[in-house]
Structures are given as structure tokens and as C-alpha cells.
Amino acid sequence: MRRVFVYEYLSGGGLVDGxxxxxxALLPQGLAMRDALVxxxxxxxxxxxxxxTCERAGAPPAGAHAVTAHEGETPLAFAARLAAHHDAxxxxxxxxxxxxxxxxxxxxxxxxxxxxxxxxxxxxxxSATLRHLAAxxxxTPLAFAxEARRWVVKPDxxxxxxxxxxxxxxxxxxxxxxxxxxxxxxACLEPWIExxxxxxxxxxxxxxxxxxxxxxxxxxxxxxxxxxxxxGVAIDVLPRTSAQWQALARLAGQVASALPGLHGLVxxxxxxxxxxxxxxxxxxxxxxxxxxxxxxxxRRNLAREWLALPQRExxxx
Numbered sequence: 400m401r402r403v404f405v406y407e408y409l410s411g412g413g414l415v416d417g418x419x420x421x422x423x424a425l426l427p428q429g430l431a432m433r434d435a436l437v438x439x440x441x442x443x444x445x446x447x448x449x450x451x452t453c454e455r456a457g458a459p460p461a462g463a464h465a466v467t468a469h470e471g472e473t474p475l476a477f478a479a480r481l482a483a484h485h486d487a488x489x490x491x492x493x494x495x496x497x498x499x500x501x502x503x504x505x506x507x508x509x510x511x512x513x514x515x516x517x518x519x520x521x522x523x524x525x526s527a528t529l530r531h532l533a534a535x536x537x538x539t540p541l542a543f544a545x546e547a548r549r550w551v552v553k554p555d556x557x558x559x560x561x562x563x564x565x566x567x568x569x570x571x572x573x574x575x576x577x578x579x580x581x582x583x584x585x586a587c588l589e590p591w592i593e594x595x596x597x598x599x600x601x602x603x604x605x606x607x608x609x610x611x612x613x614x615x616x617x618x619x620x621x622x623x624x625x626x627x628x629x630x631g632v633a634i635d636v637l638p639r640t641s642a643q644w645q646a647l648a649r650l651a652g653q654v655a656s657a658l659p660g661l662h663g664l665v666x667x668x669x670x671x672x673x674x675x676x677x678x679x680x681x682x683x684x685x686x687x688x689x690x691x692x693x694x695x696x697x698r699r700n701l702a703r704e705w706l707a708l709p710q711r712e713x714x715x716x
Contacts, residue, residue: 515660
């Protein structure tokens with residue numbers, strides 16, 4: 400039996416930006432991802448699974464060992480302590496303020512099965528991601544700045560739609576950016592691409608290999624004040640026989656080639672533009688909410704497949 404530790408940051412006791420209220424609002428998404436991975440691993444029949452939890456999160460699926468932090472123990476120290484007693488660690492943590500990168504450094508090979516340090520570093524910055532991928536010939540909002548009517552300001556290392564605001568013109572967006580800079584907030588400004596918010600779920604192996612698992616539709620609304628509201632995701636919405644699927648599989652391959660250290664379950668957010676085709680918005684170097692229910696939908700054990708990917712030596716940036 401392989402001993403596997405599953406750690407999801409929020410259900411394991413972590414807080415996003417130290418904000419308990421915001422973290423509680425995001426907790427159901429974290430729990431769903433944790434429990435999806437745990438259920439897969441238990442279902443494989445050859446894994447002894449421990450899952451991190453905390454007082455506000457509740458127990459993991461029956462059959463897994465619930466593990467909690469010691470009093471006063473930081474999330475990083477907790478995860479490192481448990482990982483040391485397991486053969487492998489599957490970790491979901493936000494990129495914000497270098498959080499995911501810190502887990503990668505601390506846990507390390509051979510137990511760390513996520514993306515490598517360089518890929519996490521690039522993907523943790525939305526602006527760095529766009530510059531890097533644009534240089535590889537991938538369509539990003541940067542290519543369409545000359546024709547943009549609306550602009551968006553967002554945390555450069557934020558998660559999802561949190562603190563993201565759409566502005567009617569560039570002047571208003573620049574004023575928002577200046578205000579955030581004055582408050583010491585890391586933020587970036589991008590052209591707003593009109594179209595449908597979508598995502599890809601990939602299973603990546605090191606060396607630029609990627610399998611497109613599903614194309615997903617994100618439920619994102621723009622509110623009257625320009626703020627974005629995320630209302631979930633519909634998974635696996637595109638037939639594999641369609642021409643669009645083939646084009647998106649090529650996009651997935653391009654991204655994996657540009658970031659060859661991507662490993663395991665990874666997400667890509669893009670806009671399906673009627674005028675420009677798929678326009679890449681960001682790369683999530685970790686599982687996203689789109690993994691919930693995906694194993695059942697595909698009749699595959701995705702967490703077990705992730706665990707079975709060939710490992711590599713660490714390469715810190």
C-alpha cells in the first residue's frame with residue numbers, strides 16, 4: 400500500500416490573505432477538491448490515505464485518516480510534518496504570496512508530485528505568465544491591447560476572480576492600478592477580452608507532455624460595479640470529436656511545451672472569443688474546481704493516474 404497525504408490549503412486550516420471570512424466563503428470549493436482526490440485514491444484500492452482537515456472543515460471521506468495541525472503549527476510546518484511520514488503528497492494551495500511555491504520547496508522530491516519551481520514561479524504571476532506564453536506564440540490579451548475598449552485590473556498573484564474589476568476605459572483602469580500600488584498591493588492591468596469564460600483541465604507529465612482531459616465552462620458574471628463573481632464551473636462541455644477540441648488540445652500542448660515543469664492535474668483559463676479564437680488568461684499549476692466530478696464523468700481515476708506519473712528530480716528557480 401502506498402501512503403499518500405492529501406493537503407488542501409483551506410480545509411487544512413490555512414487562510415487566504417489571513418482573511419477568515421473570505422476563506423470560509425471559499426472553503427466549500429477546497430473541500431470539494433480535497434474529497435474528490437481522496438475518494439479517487441481510496442477507490443484505487445492500493446493507497447493508504449491521510450487527509451488534512453481542521454475544525455471548520457469536517458472529516459474527509461470515510462476510509463481516510465483525518466489529520467490536523469498541532470496547536471500553533473503553521474500550515475507549511477503541518478504539511479511538511481505529515482508529508483515526511485508518507486510516500487507521496489498531493490497538495491492544492493493558492494499561488495498568492497508564494498504560498499504554493501513554499502510548499503514545493505519545503506516538501507520537495509520525491510514526495511512532492513506537483514509542478515516544479517520554475518513553472519510555479521511563472522504561473523504565480525499573471526503578468527509573467529502572459530509575457531512568457533506570448534513570447535511562445537500563444538494568443539494572450541497582450542496581443543489585442545490596440546483594440547481593447549474595456550480593461551481589467553486584478554491581483555497579479557490572485558486566485559480566480561477575487562478582487563478583479565472590469566473598467567469601461569483604460570484611464571479608469573489605470574487609476575485603479577495606481578490606487579492598488581499605493582496600498583502595496585501587487586496588481587496587473589490587461590485588455591478585457593470579450594467572449595465566454597472557459598477552462599481546460601490537463602494531466603501533465605514533465606518534459607512538456609499534456610493530455611487534455613476536459614473543456615469546462617466557467618460561470619462568471621460582471622456586476623454593475625465591474626467586479627467579477629464566480630458561480631462555479633460546468634465540466635466537460637465540449638465533445639472530443641469537435642474541431643474546437645482539437646484546437647484546444649493543441650493549445651494545451653503549446654502551454655505544456657512552454658512550461659515543461661507542469662506536472663499532475665493542471666488548469667488553464669481562457670476566453671473563447673468569437674473574433675480571436677481561444678485567448679489564454681492564466682495557468683493554474685495545481686488542480687482546480689473542475690476536477691470535482693471529473694473522474695466519474697470520464698470513468699477514470701485521475702488522482703491515481705497523477706500518482707502513477709513518472710517522477711523527476713527537483714529544479715528550483
